[in-house]
Amino acid sequence: MNKLKLLELIGTKCKLCGYDKCLRGLHFHHILPPSDGLWEWRRGSKTVSNALSNLPEWIQLEQIDRVITLCANCHAEVHDGLHPDIPCPPTRSPGGKGQVTETVEEKTTLWDM
């Protein structure tokens, strides 16, 4: 499933400001932690690019009700805490237990393209 298709399912404009001019300017932001399936898949994956649109379709479908569409600017603001009404999932280790080695969020460009 490509990004356009995902955007049709999730929302084609920024949830905060309504921006919809440029596909590249739109990100997916997780309001719930990613599904277990995604973590499992990532652990076994050697793929460098793991943006949402490159994931297997069943994993994409699992994420759809966990993400919202935000433009790049609003996305940055949400992560800087300017929009307390939009949840940012807490950090979590992909391995389940042990120290947190990775944040849920977009440092890995997992859901932002």
Ligand SMILES: [Zn+2]
């Ligand atoms: Zn916006």
Ligand SMILES: [Zn+2]
């Ligand atoms: Zn985000």
